[in-house]
Every structure is written in structure tokens, then in C-alpha cells.
Amino acid sequence: LAARLGRGSFGTTYRMRKVAGIDARRYAVKMIESEELDGAGLEKEARLLSMIEHENTLRFYDAFWHDSEDGRLFVIVTELLTGGSLAEKIAAAPPLHPPEVATLMQQVASGLAYMHSLNLQHRDLKPANVMLDATGRAKIIDFGLACVSSASRSRTKTKAVGTDAYMSPEKADGKRYGPPDDVWAAGCILAELLLGR
Structure with missing residues (x-):
């Protein structure tokens, strides 16, 4: 992961660093500590995101659980939006x-x-x-x-x-x-x- 893009109520979003074989500049990664929200709720959000595919909604790519030294994280990978809110x-x-x-x-x-x-x-x-x-x-x-x-x-x-x-x-x-x-x-x-x- 590279620069931190922002911190929301339930996690932190980062710009993805270069990854072999893909143009990582297109992706944002939201990492959510499992203690901050129940696992079922996180998986529900990922399921809803996977249903939505429209030019005027955030594009979803992947979601998964990741075990790290800091604990268990839920990771959501989406397109990177750079134009501000x-x-x-x-x-x-x-x-x-x-x-x-x-x-x-x-x-x-x-x-x-x-x-x-x-x-x-x-x-x-x-x-x-x-x-x-x-x-x-x-x-x-x-x-x-x-x-x-x-x-x-x-x-x-x-x-x-x-x-x-x-x-x-x-x-x-x-x-x-x-x-x-x-x-x-x-x-x-x-x-x-x-x-x-």
C-alpha cells in the first residue's frame, strides 16, 4: 500500500502501490479492522457492492479477509477516484x-x-x-x-x-x-x- 487517502467511520482507505502485472494506480484499498464492525455486516456490504455495476457508482473489484500482525482485517478493493467529493x-x-x-x-x-x-x-x-x-x-x-x-x-x-x-x-x-x-x-x-x- 502507498499513500493514505482518508479515514472514515469504519476503516482507512489507501492508494494501492504498484503491483506486478496490473496498473495499480487505478485501485483504492479500504482496510477495516474486524473489531470495528461485525463480519456479517462487512460481507453484506461487499455483496451489495458486487451487485452494483454502473458508470455513476463506485466500481467494486474484490473483498477478502486478511490476517496480519495487527489483527484480522477486512479488505475491499475498488476503483481509485481522484477528483474529490x-x-x-x-x-x-x-x-x-x-x-x-x-x-x-x-x-x-x-x-x-x-x-x-x-x-x-x-x-x-x-x-x-x-x-x-x-x-x-x-x-x-x-x-x-x-x-x-x-x-x-x-x-x-x-x-x-x-x-x-x-x-x-x-x-x-x-x-x-x-x-x-x-x-x-x-x-x-x-x-x-x-x-x-
Whole structure:
């Protein structure tokens, strides 16, 4: 592994160093200590990631357990995104020009619609979880809270998970969650891109 790219709630992401036979510059490696999250949850995230293959979602390559001197790690290998997040873009140059916002949101909506067509819900869509690749294409990332949606779940009172500022009122009240809550979060991102706050 080479440079550390970032530290999230459940692990650290690194840029992969050169590996014989492959162009390692294309890969990011997220390493998660098994004590930080239950193994079943990690394997579930990897299974969900392996289902999602769209130009506006993070590309998944592999996931596996690795035993090291520091303990047992769960490793997720994905594409390397180098364009920063929408949160960083908003902070650097608020507000964005409407034509650029329209292009970015079309890409976010396309990735989200694809996930919903697979009956998957992201549950934590926000500017920090939308990254840009080297060409400026928006890609949805961080599927740690993603789940399979179901009609029965949408009618069941449940604990709200995600980021408060991007939750729909229904989700925040614990009344239901489903694809419409992701759409609400996308609307919040749209407003933030246009207003710069």
C-alpha cells in the first residue's frame, strides 16, 4: 500500500502501490479492522457492492479477509477516484453554475435509479458520498448503510440511519424508509450545489 487517502467511520482507505502485472494506480484499498464492525455486516456490504455495476457508482473489484500482525482485517478493493467529493467542490467554489449542477445531478440520479432498479437503497446519500473521477464524472460511494428495500420494511417503524441533514421527515421520524428517502437526499444535494450551503 502507498499513500493514505482518508479515514472514515469504519476503516482507512489507501492508494494501492504498484503491483506486478496490473496498473495499480487505478485501485483504492479500504482496510477495516474486524473489531470495528461485525463480519456479517462487512460481507453484506461487499455483496451489495458486487451487485452494483454502473458508470455513476463506485466500481467494486474484490473483498477478502486478511490476517496480519495487527489483527484480522477486512479488505475491499475498488476503483481509485481522484477528483474529490461534491462536499469538497461545494467548499472550494460555492455556489456552482447551474449547467454544471444539472450535469452532476443527472449523473447522481442515474446511479441512484440503477440502484433502485436492483431494489437497493443507499440510505446515506450526501455530498461527501459522491466522488468525482479524473474526468469529473460523479459516482456514488460508501455503501456501508445500503440495504435491500422491501414493501414490508417501508411500513415498519425503524431506527433512522444516515446523516440527519439529508434525511426525509418520514425517515427521521422512523416511520419508514425506502427509495423515496434517497430521492429526498438527492434533492438536498441539488439545493446545496445551487446555494453553496
